[in-house]
Amino acid sequence: xxxxxxxxxxxxxxxxxxxxxxxxxxxxxxxxxxxxxxxxxxxxxxxxxxxxxxxxxxxxxxxxxxxxxxxxxxxxxxxxxxxxxxxxxxxxxxxxxxxxxxxxxxxxxxxxxxxxxxxxxxxxxxxxxxxxxxxxxxxxxxxxxxxxxxxxxxxxxxxxxxxxxxxxxxxxxxxxxxxxxxxxxxxxxxxxxxxxxxxxxxxxxxxxxxxxxxxxxxxxxxxxxxxxxxxxxxxxxxxxxxxxxxxxxxxxxxxxxxxxxxxxxxxxxxxxxxxxxxxxxxxxxxxxxxxxxxxxxxxxxxxxxxxxxxxxxxxxxxxxxxxxxxxxxxxxxxxxxxxxxxxxxxxxxxxxxxxxxxxxxxxxxxxxxxxxxxxxxxxxxxxxxxxxxxxxxxxxxxxxxxxxxxxxxxxxxxxxxxxxxxxxxxxxxxxxxxxxxxxxxxxxxxxxxxxxxxxxxxxxxxxxxxxxxxxxxxxxxxxxxxxxxxxxxxxx
Numbered sequence: 001x002x003x004x005x006x007x008x009x010x011x012x013x014x015x016x017x018x019x020x021x022x023x024x025x026x027x028x029x030x031x032x033x034x035x036x037x038x039x040x041x042x043x044x045x046x047x048x049x050x051x052x053x054x055x056x057x058x059x060x061x062x063x064x065x066x067x068x069x070x071x072x073x074x075x076x077x078x079x080x081x082x083x084x085x086x087x088x089x090x091x092x093x094x095x096x097x098x099x100x101x102x103x104x105x106x107x108x109x110x111x112x113x114x115x116x117x118x119x120x121x122x123x124x125x126x127x128x129x130x131x132x133x134x135x136x137x138x139x140x141x142x143x144x145x146x147x148x149x150x151x152x153x154x155x156x157x158x159x160x161x162x163x164x165x166x167x168x169x170x171x172x173x174x175x176x177x178x179x180x181x182x183x184x185x186x187x188x189x190x191x192x193x194x195x196x197x198x199x200x201x202x203x204x205x206x207x208x209x210x211x212x213x214x215x216x217x218x219x220x221x222x223x224x225x226x227x228x229x230x231x232x233x234x235x236x237x238x239x240x241x242x243x244x245x246x247x248x249x250x251x252x253x254x255x256x257x258x259x260x261x262x263x264x265x266x267x268x269x270x271x272x273x274x275x276x277x278x279x280x281x282x283x284x285x286x287x288x289x290x291x292x293x294x295x296x297x298x299x300x301x302x303x304x305x306x307x308x309x310x311x312x313x314x315x316x317x318x319x320x321x322x323x324x325x326x327x328x329x330x331x332x333x334x335x336x337x338x339x340x341x342x343x344x345x346x347x348x349x350x351x352x353x354x355x356x357x358x359x360x361x362x363x364x365x366x367x368x369x370x371x372x373x374x375x376x377x378x379x380x381x382x383x384x385x386x387x388x389x390x391x392x393x394x395x396x397x398x399x400x401x402x403x404x405x406x407x408x409x410x411x412x413x414x415x416x417x418x419x420x421x422x423x424x425x426x427x428x429x430x431x432x433x434x435x436x437x438x439x440x441x442x443x444x445x446x447x448x449x450x451x452x453x454x455x456x457x458x459x460x461x462x463x464x465x466x467x468x469x470x471x472x473x474x475x476x477x478x479x480x481x482x483x484x485x486x487x488x489x490x491x492x
Contacts, residue, residue, distance in 0.1 A: 007097045009068075010085050014065075015069070016029050016056050016060070016070070017072045022076075027055045027058070027059040029063060036055065037054050038205065038206040053091060056069075056093050057091045066088065071084040082095065149169060152167060153474075155462070155464065157464065159449070159478055160420070160478075161438040162480060163459075164479045166479050167479070168478075169477055171474065172473070173463070173474060173475045174212075174473060176188040176216055178216065179217075179218055183198045184196065185475065186216060190213070192208055193206070194206045205242050207244060208245070209237045210247050214230060215230045217262035218387070221296055222276065227241055228263065234250075237279070238276075238279055239278075246275075247279065251266055251273045254269075266281070271284065271285060272292050272300060274292075283316040284300050284316055289304055289305050289306045290304050290309075293310075293338055293339070293340035294342075300313050301313075301345060303338045305337075306334065308327070308347070310323065310324045310367070312362075312364075328349065331352045332351050335348035335350050339382050339391065341390075341400050344389070346378065354374065354375060357372075357378060373398055373403050373404075374405075388417055392408070394410055396408060397431060399431050408429055409422070415450035416450070416451040416452060416453050420438060426438040426440055426448075455477070462476050462477075
């Protein structure tokens, strides 16, 4: 039985109701079922229809609906509503068509005078419409979707040194440090990786990782726009920003997950396994007592923890390439500490009088430069910022592109190009050595907010972690204090 041409019979119950709320669609149905879908800025009609369909399909799956269902779409102005239906077979929401009256029945009873009046008037309308376009005569579904930016807010705790508590905007998020990539803020909310324009906070897209995200990384070595999301050490997904996220299955239950400049690397006996941007694992031979240090599109640099040697590995052959000998002075030996920073790897060296680090720059299969940076010790888990070429070790923050190191206290935190030092004096320390007092208010220094990134205009992106499980963490974009020098260019 059909209601109209193209519209099948639709039961009166249930009805899926989809509301547009800002940049989000929210579907509801009797029984407390809900589903949400993000709307892209400047979305086309096709993209809007796809978002509505995706939202309705997700709700129908929750309700185990197996037949065509009524859908009502309500704009932010509740007076604007659309009568739709979900084609369960195609997974598409379509407009409900009004029944057509057969032409014979419509005109048969009309008098000759009525026909002249109607069709004569129609001819005039058609003639006029020719000047303006026939399309203007056809009823059009509303296509303009206004996506509003999130509102301004006040950071509820003391701001990091150099910034104000006033935020141009704030958005709810998970307690996961966000990223800044191509002037987009990438952040996590539940199992979704979301993006928004850094300048405005307007949402651009949302992708599901398939698990509750606890960490986000920019995966250096897999491509400038590749990110990784993880949940502890058991679940990892990678993908291009704005594209699909691909879950990675560990090569074995005993595989150990390592992070090399934000790239997930699995270690097994004799091998390392590195994903590409599509989530496919590639296996490489691992020399004994070596660790992965630099990931490239063509292979991986493996560095020994017991001798001054390194290998560039391109496959899983048992025949290893010739090792590169790392130069050491007389009486010196490696400490076993190795860390990669982008295209460089850093090796801890124990000298006769003091420990220091040796930096090795790589291009493809070659070591192209080396530098010695004195009086720097690597921690067991040093903090690495590949985009700025910065390493925070046990006792210093280092710009590995030069021989410059700034002494900092142990246990310091790192954020947006600065070391945030805790202790008798709380200080923000720049890579140039500039120190600014850091007032943390009622927060102790270990939990006070610090910036994750700084925008080109000097605003800071900070994450405020909610204390209660029922509260949402939030990302705030803070204005710089007047007279402060917090531009991104000063930290690169």
